[in-house]
Amino acid sequence: MDIIAEPPILVDDESCDLCGGCVGVCPPDVIVMTERTLLIAEGCIKCGLCIPVCPLGALSWNESGAAESGGDGRTIKVA
Amino acid sequence: MLVGDRYDVVVVGGGPAGSMAAKQSALGGAKTLLLERDSNIGVPVRCGEAVSLRNLERFITVQENWCAARVQGMVLHSPDETAVTVNSTEMGVVLERALFDRWLAEQAAQSGADILTRADVDGLLMNGDGVTGVKYRRFGKTQAVVAQVVIGADGVESRVGRWAGIRTQLAARDFESAYQMVLAGINYDHRYCHFYLGNNIAPGGYLWIFPKGEHTASVGIGVCAKDCSAGEAYDKLLEFIHRHFGKPAVVGEMAGGVPVSKPLKNPVTDGLLLAGDAARHCNPLTGGGIATAMIAGFHAGNVAAEAVKNGNASARRLGRFNDLIEDDIVKPNKRAYRLAEAVGKLSDETMNWTAREMLAMPENQRNLRSIFLKGLSTQPLLMVDIIKAFA
Numbered sequence: 001m002d003i004i005a006e007p008p009i010l011v012d013d014e015s016c017d018l019c020g021g022c023v024g025v026c027p028p029d030v031i032v033m034t035e036r037t038l039l040i041a042e043g044c045i046k047c048g049l050c051i052p053v054c055p056l057g058a059l060s061w062n063e064s065g066a067a068e069s070g071g072d073g074r075t076i077k078v079a
Numbered sequence: 080m081l082v083g084d085r086y087d088v089v090v091v092g093g094g095p096a097g098s099m100a101a102k103q104s105a106l107g108g109a110k111t112l113l114l115e116r117d118s119n120i121g122v123p124v125r126c127g128e129a130v131s132l133r134n135l136e137r138f139i140t141v142q143e144n145w146c147a148a149r150v151q152g153m154v155l156h157s158p159d160e161t162a163v164t165v166n167s168t169e170m171g172v173v174l175e176r177a178l179f180d181r182w183l184a185e186q187a188a189q190s191g192a193d194i195l196t197r198a199d200v201d202g203l204l205m206n207g208d209g210v211t212g213v214k215y216r217r218f219g220k221t222q223a224v225v226a227q228v229v230i231g232a233d234g235v236e237s238r239v240g241r242w243a244g245i246r247t248q249l250a251a252r253d254f255e256s257a258y259q260m261v262l263a264g265i266n267y268d269h270r271y272c273h274f275y276l277g278n279n280i281a282p283g284g285y286l287w288i289f290p291k292g293e294h295t296a297s298v299g300i301g302v303c304a305k306d307c308s309a310g311e312a313y314d315k316l317l318e319f320i321h322r323h324f325g326k327p328a329v330v331g332e333m334a335g336g337v338p339v340s341k342p343l344k345n346p347v348t349d350g351l352l353l354a355g356d357a358a359r360h361c362n363p364l365t366g367g368g369i370a371t372a373m374i375a376g377f378h379a380g381n382v383a384a385e386a387v388k389n390g391n392a393s394a395r396r397l398g399r400f401n402d403l404i405e406d407d408i409v410k411p412n413k414r415a416y417r418l419a420e421a422v423g424k425l426s427d428e429t430m431n432w433t434a435r436e437m438l439a440m441p442e443n444q445r446n447l448r449s450i451f452l453k454g455l456s457t458q459p460l461l462m463v464d465i466i467k468a469f470a
Contacts, residue, residue, distance in 0.1 A: 029248075049304075051309050052305075055334040056258070056313050
């Protein structure tokens with residue numbers, strides 16, 4: 001699975017409790033939960049459903065230009 | 080290696096559904112493996128931990144070490160905080176899930192199941208559309224396990240079903256964002272579970288106080304993801320806690336998601352069964368999922384063992400699971416869903432009025448049925464659901 005380096009959704013690791021709620025609602029199933037963090041994989045449809053779902057508000061839109069234009073194209077390969 | 084690479088049944092997830100499934104599967108004679116992602120079964124807890132004694136005793140004998148508190152009923156608090164006490168003929172129990180889940184897993188082990196923690200299942204072995212096993216990561220290394228039947232009990236964030244082509248994604252309206260704090264040194268009526276309702280208190284959900292001891296309680300909130308903004312669950316809970324308890328000691332806190340949809344139409348495919356939160360078996364009205372997870376796990380384990388015995392794990396054969404949970408889970412949850420929809424539309428004024436009406440009623444006639452009949456009296460179509468739901 002390819003993890004996007006500059007995803008449309010940002011995860012605040014300091015707030016995220018790794019409860020997995022967002023994983024359960026993500027339509028394309030691109031939120032990957034590791035032991036320490038959440039990662040957004042390629043295929044995010046920018047629906048934003050994961051944002052209000054988070055009890056702690058740990059997810060937000062990435063307002064930087066790179067994501068607006070569909071990311072900078074860089075992806076990181078994970079197993 | 081701690082576990083083998085070939086089993087009859089592999090269960091993904093060590094919660095109540097998974098451990099019940101592993102136990103029944105092993106008792107049924109199947110060589111069974113339970114894989115848990117986290118490093119300790121039962122931890123982290125993501126649950127309000129309240130369950131009815133009757134539902135527990137259907138499957139197990141209550142152990143004092145995982146029983147935090149017993150309650151004699153509930154108090155419903157309307158938006159203007161009119162308190163309606165409902166004494167129940169049915170005792171409730173508030174669990175220590177960390178110990179409870181661990182104990183259930185021990186029962187599965189005692190019945191012959193192999194169990195491994197820190198085994199993060201990250202994919203399925205497939206043969207065409209059929210499931211033939213799982214892949215899991217442990218300390219960065221991937222291992223494969225071949226199985227005749229895989230049982231996905233991987234909770235609200237379940238991915239096992241999706242990998243096999245079962246649509247499990249939840250809509251925002253069918254999802255409760257939850258946050259809970261365990262408060263210590265507080266004063267409250269610890270004989271009851273408390274529920275606070277109101278469109279401002281907890282939009283599309285409720286707020287709860289569940290006893291964990293005389294001066295300790297889990298105080299939590301669930302809000303509908305459709306009706307709230309990011310972080311609202313936490314903010315609303317904090318507001319409530321400050322109002323009721325000032326600045327209490329917090330000895331634990333957790334975030335979580337509660338699936339409050341209708342159950343999956345078909346949690347079965349070739350070589351795979353889904354059970355518990357993974358199959359959306361949680362009660363959509365209460366958000367309670369412990370009892371339904373145990374029921375689903377119980378049946379899933381039995382059906383899996385039977386399939387192994389018959390050498391046939393086709394979707395058709397495993398479909399017996401659907402028959403077994405129909406009356407136990409599917410019908411009651413569909414009913415609960417209709418009631419939840421109706422309750423979700425009630426105005427604060429109607430809830431306040433209902434609460435006052437209930438207080439005018441003799442206490443021995445006050446029960447959940449009479450409350451729902453009163454609160455939803457403008458919706459005659461729901462009468463049958465109410466009567467059946469609170470028989």
